[in-house]
Amino acid sequence: MFGIFNRGHKIKGTVVLMSKNVLDYNEIASTTRGGLMGVAGGVFGLATDIAGGIVDASTAIFSRNISLQLISATKADELGNGKLGKQTFLEKHLPTLPTLGDRQDAFNIYFEWDESFGIPGAFYIKNFTQSEFFLVSVKLEDIPNHGTIDFVCNSWIYNAKKCYKSDRIFFANKTYLPDETPAPLVKYRNEELGNLRGDGKGKRKEYDRIYDYEVYNDLGNPDENGDLVRPILGGSSEHPYPRRVRTGRKATTKDPNSEKPSSKTYYIPRDENFGHLKSSDFLTYGIKAITQNVLPRFQSAFGSNAEFESFEDVRGLYEGGLCLPTDIISNISSIPAVKEIFRTDGEQFLKFPPPQVIRVSKSAWMTDEEFGREMLAGVNPGMIQCLQEFPPKSKLDATQFGDQTSTITKEQLEINLGGLTVEQALNDKRLFILDHHDAFMLYMRQINGLPTAKSYATRTILFLKDDGTLKPLTIELSLPHPRGNEFGALSRVVLPANEGAESTIWLLAKAYVVVNDSGYHQLISHWLNTHATIEPFVIATNRNLSVLHPIYKLLLPHYRDTMNINALARQKLINAGGTIEQSFLPGKFSMEMSSAVYKSWVFTDQALPADLIKRGMAVVDPSSPNGLRLVIEDYPYAVDGLEIWSAIKTWVQDYVSVYYVTDDAVKKDSELQAWWKEAVEKGHGDLKDKPWWPKLQTLQELIHTCSIIIWIASALHAAVNFGQYPYGGYILNRPTLTRRLLPEVGSEEYEECGKHPQKAYLRTITAKYQALVDLSVIEILSRHASDEVYLGQRDNNWTSDPRAIEAFKKFGKVLKEIEAKISERNKNPRLRNRNGPVQMPYTLLHPTSKEGLTCSGIPNSISI
Template identity: 70%
Template sequence: MSPLFNKPKIKGTVVLMPKNVLDFNAITSVASGGVTDNAKNIFDTVTDLAGGAIDSVTSFLGRNISLQLISATQTDASGNGKLGSETYLDSHLPPLPTLGARQDAFSINFEWDAASGIPGAFYIKNFRTDEFFLVSVTLEDIPNYGTLNFVCNSWIYNFNNSGKKKRIFFVNDTYLPSATPAPLLKYRKEELEALRGDGTGKRQEYDRIYDYDLYNDLGDPDGGDPRPILGGSVIYPYPRRVRSGRERTKTDPNSEKPGPIYVPRDENFGHLKSSDFLMYGIKSLSQDVLPLLKSAIFELKVTSSEFSNFDDVRSLYEGGIKLPTDILSKISPLPALKEIFRTDGENFLQFPLPHVIQVKRSEWMTDDEFAREVIAGVNPNIIRLLQEFPPKSSLDPSLYGDQTSTITKEQLEINMGGVTVDEALGAKRLFILDYQDAFIPYLTRINSLPTSKAYATRTILFLKDDGTLKPLAIELSKPHPSGDNLGPVSKVVLPAIDGVDSTIWLLAKAHVIVNDSGYHQLMSHWLNTHAVMEPFAIATNRNLSVLHPVYKLLYPHYRDTININGLARQSLINAGGIIEQSFLPGKYSMEMSSAVYKNWVFTDQALPADLVKRGLAVEDPSAPHGLRLVIEDYPYAVDGLEIWDAIKSWVEEYVSFYYPTDVAVQQDTELQAWWKEAVEKGHADLKDKPWWPKMQTVEDLIKSCSIIIWTASALHAAVNFGQYPYGGYILNRPTLSRRFIPEPGTPEYDEMVTNYQKAYLKTITPKYETLIDLSVIEILSRHASDEIYLGQRDNPNWTTDSKALEAFKRFGSKLAEIEAKISAKNSDPSLRNRIGPVELPYTLLHRSSEEGLTFKGIPNSISI
């Protein structure tokens, strides 16, 4: 028989998912007009059409999808990898046990002989109208080789409607640029150029382009609600976000119009992940549900706008809020909100019981718990050692006067058990939670907002002999009524256990926590994790090929970050968004975070450096992790250092496989371009700071990658997943303060004497804003069912390098050991800061978790 009919074939299996009604964008379009009666049909529609979607897989056959192999070992006349013939899917395979939900497998057979070499990549074209999600491609019976795996995980759009650009995918091998097989060099460069784009035009849904832009889309200048553009100026520096290229506003040609947020298509996985439903829940809450709730409270007056007492607050978890059926009929149980909303005509917005009151109902009010949450709560990395007395300020005195603390030694020593301030300073037993400099420059403007009346706070804490902290004094400062430059008007409040003084002390603690809540949400959480990570994600996709070892190391730690940040700009941090509505800084929220970013230091994000900088640790080679903690029972630091060391050891081992010398780092063209762009474009406003690693040594690379992974995983987990467990009880973590502490001789003071609960509730977050806050932080504190945790990968074939796979397995084993250590520490009664009066074990840095609201779990990335 003629050799023409005997040409060898490579057998292939293509795994994909058709677009169907579960697509995130499809659901968004259903609800985009507001919550209507039709919204309740989403799940019915899914059920009705799921079978049809499965049956439709046969439509993928024929000449709808083509693949074309590219050789990694044989070249064409131009010196590029030899192309095979264009080949189409053959047949739909029976369900495979290894396939995930809704995945379908198809066979394909390529004509390919030994002379064609070993495939290293392939092109794919989609001639179908709808896009589909390409999961993986496996090639078998490759002459002189065996089997090859391609992990794809990418949306493939219609070839003609997306610029007639063929999509390319590479085998899961790992190559430095200089070690890339010569036949693949052109294709490696081609793919990076496609991801960079040309920096022009409005981005389309099908685009996969990563580029930089300013935060110029938070306000609505044409609607009379502008916000400062963040980034690109000395006044308002900021990390960059993904460029979308939307139309500019008429009022301000430098600002983009509000509207749908662009994210590169593969950052929005659509119907594939349940985390998309969580993110959609925030959007639906902001755009649809809260306006109806606001109407019900303030216009229809179906429920009081104020809590009447503490039991009234607790009713949120025991009975919810009752609304008329005509209101309920407009609010449907969307996927991400099904555990919050009930539409059975009985209750609405019945929240789960926050962890902080699950065991002890009232211990949140104690000084011990107040102090414990400073080092084991949701914002545990602000406290610092007090090294001088009285505390001073770094604010410009010509603008803000003398901001030196008015707290005296005598006031502190009342509750120090015979220890003097000087002795405590020398023994490193005094600490400070200081929000003076962060809030004073904005306080005049904040207090001019309709419902805001706040102080800037300083809190001094004392380390007791039993290892726990004790608050000694709270300083409450507000700007001078005749001008900020005259300095603050301050008063000092001391602990008290009975009478009106105990109520004043309780209110002073509330003002501290309001400062802390705002700073936590805007700086500790949003700025220091979400915002600062996006430039690294952009730079990685633009400059590091999927074949690059550092890409393979870092890519899992960017999962969903660009997507959730885009949603935040649309619903959370935008003008009039959820953060501005429910947290103290209001319309000045993002501007305040810009001021804090001025002093952000990349290298200080490493946990050891952070602890040393805050005076909470001293370098000691003989101590575990090379540090001696000043507060030995500091749960965030103790657990965090274990995680930090595990991350750094994994990175060090992995990086050493590919970079044996500093010269190898210096000569890696992609790596150098990546770092240069991350610094000079992604963090352009800080690019001239001397603290940036120069990326000239292996140690520079290890340090930088470790900080990125730590920030995206453990740091974010520590400041995010405790939000509802602690803050879901608004009495414990209020987000707004609406009045100053009443003065003697006023009706408010008299009420404070007789009814401390009413005085407290009239000071802190009211009902509507509480409902906003709780609804959002419950979603933010949840884990999706398909979350991927630190030390895990979504595909075991992420690399073909056996050494890397073995090292990664050791990393996972080490994290499992740390989990066991954390459990043991939480069972040790001598470690009182780990449990506290509320009897809530510190588990925020416990690596693994189940789905839901668990108060533990370290995802690989900032995925919510």
């Protein structure tokens, strides 16, 4: 096999890699002081001092224990497969190259070559050391009649004998549709996809790179405690759900259909596991440290029902810090994994950064205008709807839930309609509704049976004023009928008030609305609609689209770190007893509630234009730049979002058109068709029979499908994630729990509303411990990593196709223009919803950002 070579010419190569301890955050955390500078201050890591401080002796032996074997793309052996070159080992270590990043090591390698071998198109690599390393790239130079070939690798390589059944292969940075693949590479392309699919058996090992599907059967922990039993989500019509990646862990003893939770990191395919030195490693470490070691000590210090005494007491979290007893501080400081997180200079040890919502005004959050504005420009701006009929009706099954029609009357609305009738306001599209009735009524009886929760299903009707702002008119608070669900709801309607006890009652009514909105946002708008629904596409893409496929190259940056953060969420955030259940209203019913909403999830409705039309917030208008006319002109999320959506779709169209000219080319692409079939039938298998799935038979369907995936993973996630702490970090503005029902007139609690309104509010909303749980986590989740990659940005050498590169440059230029437009709109005083009473500009869809807690920036992917 190797006789084809002579020593007349050698191809020079440069191999770039990173050793394990540079990338392992657990090792870094244990050897580096100052890596985590505070939870609320924040736990976002300083990786910058690490790069030069770790000396990795393993680089000295890499040159003798790593081999590469070239594979020809143009010359075949007797079986028709690309010829294999001679196994060749790394040579001289190059300690310094100006183009290398932190702690990247480069090595020379020289391959024997002659014309009978042709042009290399791939290579095998073998690691004969006992430690894994991260292969960054390989560059081949001086190839006769060809020049240079780049291989972009970005993959972990483990010991060849112990860890791999098949040799690790990497392909040159070329792009081929399946039927255009050079014949000598076809076998290797197909074999690599087979390796990534695996056989669906066994427990996954750390070094595995296998993508497969599983239901959410690992959220509960029945073996530990009966209170930690949770239903399996996915695989049934009762509890449908998107699929997660299969791990193959052992079943629990008490439920053979559930997987045993792990105290260690959950398996994800190795290359999905933060393969780069980034602050997200520290974010992950910080979340684990908080949930495992810190929050239990908060609870021991405060208990579950400790109260804030005043609004000033709440503001003290940002202005003076939180004091804990010395013994609690001592206990926390004694834990090696956590001692760097907290300050211990006396009693003041924890201080949260001031949320943007109170940086200018400490009380503007209480206004009705800000309450309405945050439905258009807050952290959950995709829920508000234009009211289509009056009174609002329910979609719940009347045979099970009785009559759930709203009890709000026209007279209650017309008090504040400025002389308009309800019919006139409806016809003029000036009435809007934030409807959290049906989703919560399904579980309200169970939720109110929890020890930490007492609340209502809510409907809020608002009026569009002449100045473009929204004025809340009524809030309806509904409970299940005490005689049974089939008897419908018991409802109470609250109207705005500015004085006395009734003004506190109105503030409390708004709190019930916001608590519902906070829970719905976290579980559905954020977790379900972005994190959970994207993971099946990540799995299907890796199982069916070769790294050589153009659509793989298009979608890859939008999957970065998503499976990793989702695995962490299943382990620490959305699991039974996790932080979401502790601090949000639905409690132990949280994930089950998101499953109920998933029943009505529609993939094509995730496109922003379709979503706006469905909610009645826009109408088709061919004369408008985006083909839509917004019903509320000053709707910041929609205005900025439509520009981002249009830019994404234009970029996708430009890119896809490079590789597909006709609809027939889409139909005949075997990998593409297998990808989409599996994404629908397995990844979202519980909804596979829905008629709204694109058939992926045309060029336009492909463009639209890819645009939706990119939109969800980038802009939609940014819009609902990075405002969590800026808006919700002030627990008074976005409480996550209500713990008692609205006081009745004449009661002692009602009298408290008039005499001590702050205490009445604080006794109702999130208590101190649950507030600290919420703030500690969302402060981390709202931060950008130091090496975040934003929309319109990609690693160099992501493709060798100049047409694709040119299209991407155009995309980046458009995004910069959108940034400038957003900045100009935020300066326009006529657009009152852009800043609002709190004077907080809407920047969540500003494409780029600095590192940290900025309330702006659209990362390419769901990376936190």
